[in-house]
Amino acid sequence: MTEPARGGAAPTTGILPAALPPTTRPSTALLTDKYELTMLQAALANGTAHRHCVFEVFTRRLPAGRRYGVLAGTGRVLESLPQFRFEDAELTFLEETGVVDSRTIDFLSGYRFTGSIMGYAEGETFFPGSPVLQVEGTFAEAVLLETLILSILNYDSAIASAASRMTSAALGRPCLEMGARRAHEQAAVAAARAAVVAGFAGTSNLEAGYRYGLTTIGTAAHAFTLLHDDELSAFQAQVAALGAGTTLLVDTYDVHQGVIHAVQAGGTGLGAVRLDSGDLGGLAVEVRHQLDELGATGTKITVTSDLDEYAIASLAAVPVDSYGIGTSLVTGSGAPTCGMVYKLVARADSSGVLQPVAKTSPGKPSQGGRKSAARRLGPDGRAIEEVLVSGDDETVARWSPETDDLRPLLVPLVIDGAVDSRWVGPHGVESAARAHQASRAELPRGARRLSAGDPAIPTVQVTLR
Amino acid sequence: MTEPARGGAAPTTGILPAALPPTTRPSTALLTDKYELTMLQAALANGTAHRHCVFEVFTRRLPAGRRYGVLAGTGRVLESLPQFRFEDAELTFLEETGVVDSRTIDFLSGYRFTGSIMGYAEGETFFPGSPVLQVEGTFAEAVLLETLILSILNYDSAIASAASRMTSAALGRPCLEMGARRAHEQAAVAAARAAVVAGFAGTSNLEAGYRYGLTTIGTAAHAFTLLHDDELSAFQAQVAALGAGTTLLVDTYDVHQGVIHAVQAGGTGLGAVRLDSGDLGGLAVEVRHQLDELGATGTKITVTSDLDEYAIASLAAVPVDSYGIGTSLVTGSGAPTCGMVYKLVARADSSGVLQPVAKTSPGKPSQGGRKSAARRLGPDGRAIEEVLVSGDDETVARWSPETDDLRPLLVPLVIDGAVDSRWVGPHGVESAARAHQASRAELPRGARRLSAGDPAIPTVQVTLR
Known part of the structure; x- marks a missing residue:
């Protein structure tokens, strides 16, 4: 057998069919569970689609034994919003496969998210019940985003939560992300990004370097x-x-x-x-x-x-001198997803007044009504409680702490459809990494223990009168 | 608070910045570890880049207690190949960040995979050591594909391996994939596809319906x-x-x-x-x-x-009457990745003769030389052994079983750069689902047990003389 003459630089025999489908597409709109669209169809038919709604993203519990979670992916959610558009390809698919009726197709063809989103800063630590994202708009606008928002936050936060334990354990030695081969090829890019949010020094993933300006190594x-x-x-x-x-x-x-x-x-x-x-x-x-x-x-x-x-x-x-980490990072070190849910917590009634709502059957309870959130700090500046504030909707929406021992956690991310660009792109990753470092440093010392235990701080509910 | 007039159909206040980066891009070339490119640079410099090579993808062991693995993602690998191109955006990034030198940039600008790929049919069951994919070409051509191939096969096979246990346990009742929200948004599409390969009846994921013609539900x-x-x-x-x-x-x-x-x-x-x-x-x-x-x-x-x-x-x-399955499916039910590796098993020496190679230090041993593979069937048609055939390279490359009790496992997927279109798109998913059904039915009855145990059949090595 002789050394073949062909090299990649001057291919002579390569005939790749041009008709292969694209592996990714610009629109993010179909990265969505079908039921979001069938609910929309039914709600458009009886007018409830235009009811004003507040949805909250939170997790009922941390993975077993974990002391804290790390929010990541917020910047990716914001980046994906402008591409959440139903163009010809998407509309034709929905029509031809009968997913929804023509009224719904018409609505989707003009869909833009014009609502508002508040949330914890990306990189912030979170605890059971923390309202890490709050989406406000009409039911139609807000319900469509459920699947995409959860996909992004659940994966990215699972990775950042694991990564933070690793950078903690590394005691300042650089951690380098090398897990691309053990994750879906696009998830790998998000994993590299989430790892850097949680303190990793670089990644082997070139696409992550390209998209987010991360340091690449290898x-x-x-x-x-x-x-x-x-x-x-x-x-x-x-x-x-x-x-x-x-x-x-x-x-x-x-x-x-x-x-x-x-x-x-x-x-x-x-x-x-x-x-x-x-x-x-x-x-x-x-x-x-x-x-x-x-x-x-x-x-x-x-x-x-x-x-x-x-x-x-x-x-x-x-x-x-440094650690290269792959499989356990990109699979969340035993907790490959976060269990975050996207729940309707308030919606306008037929007279337009916002009412708290919640599922009441046993099994997966959640608390109705919009929440605000703050972290209560002790005299030494260390966190002692995750405070969830509820009560009259307008009061909660406008609430801010009156005392220095409460650090407010919700920041505006999207206002009337306009994305705050501070949270996206390479700059968003840098901000998130800083936010994580500060938030972790503020937790009680026990939070860094790797052994299984309770959340580092308890979540307490405060009702405004 | 009044019911707001704005609806998604006629946004008036939505101003989304146009400058946000794309969340996905058509080129798959940077979904790659940096070291593939730095190895290429060094190998181009001394001429070894053009040595003919055979790489094999295999897993050293199944996840603890699993009886068999299910290969999935082959069709996606083939779909991603034509887009593995370094265009202006990629080349500019590599140049500006100094990832590789100008000679390497020149090579990459003309890169097309012109080699050949053999592999197990997608959907086939596999065992420790099974050469599920075999990539042959110059070192330059073949090494660049390592990360992308492993990302796809490791994730998709992890999902299909879990999904197959679920469809087994469901005893014919339909299993429906609903896990999008618990996986990275693009991984979710691959998970839906892999689930259907392993017998799921449908998915909630609209993008998976769009790309692969899967039945959507919800x-x-x-x-x-x-x-x-x-x-x-x-x-x-x-x-x-x-x-x-x-x-x-x-x-x-x-x-x-x-x-x-x-x-x-x-x-x-x-x-x-x-x-x-x-x-x-x-x-x-x-x-x-x-x-x-x-x-x-x-x-x-x-x-x-x-x-x-x-x-x-x-x-x-x-x-x-049916099961809707989410989190545990898209996270591989405890085994979120497959541990597949992409190893150089043979390469031409300086005189152009293909020589077997293998890492020899303790810890992660692997066997050098190209392998062929067949499943040995007992008199009842049930599988009894995974047979890996090695020996003189040309003999192994041309080997086919001489007896009916050996079912050959390697099929051509890419020949001299041309992708066999039978394995891609919606048709590829259907073929894979059929292949899986047949392969699972052929395994010994014990293979379907959910309890932890050894692989359903042993892997045996046969050396051709």
């Missing part, structure tokens, strides 16, 4: 070493191409021989070596010793291989 | 009942708009009162009632009895609410 896999006739020539090729500051993966064959080859190829100024298998703790100690003996005292050690927050914590006393 | 949520002044008027509105064949959600207030209202609104010809909370088994028995007493003997009962394969199995003797 050098080589085992395949690169195996591609070459021997390890030393692979390392020499990598250093020649990427410079001596690169990270060499030293565990393809024998780790200690790999370290010798690495310093041979990169010199004592080699950037780093990476360990991706075996007993990482024991190996790291040996490799540190070996690097120092070879004079590569500034060469760092990065470890990867099925790390989670517990593994990271177990490496605290070991001389490693 | 009628109303609690919010619709709460929107109305009382339950009966909500039900009447729904029946007026959607017909008496609709499904009424009866657990917003009191279930038994809800059933009375449902039959009052829809008559004895009402399509179905849905239970979404409480003790589903006990409630279903009571509701069946109540419906029959009211004369609605043909009205079906559908249950939803945190169902997984175990809950479904526990309802086998209960009079329910």
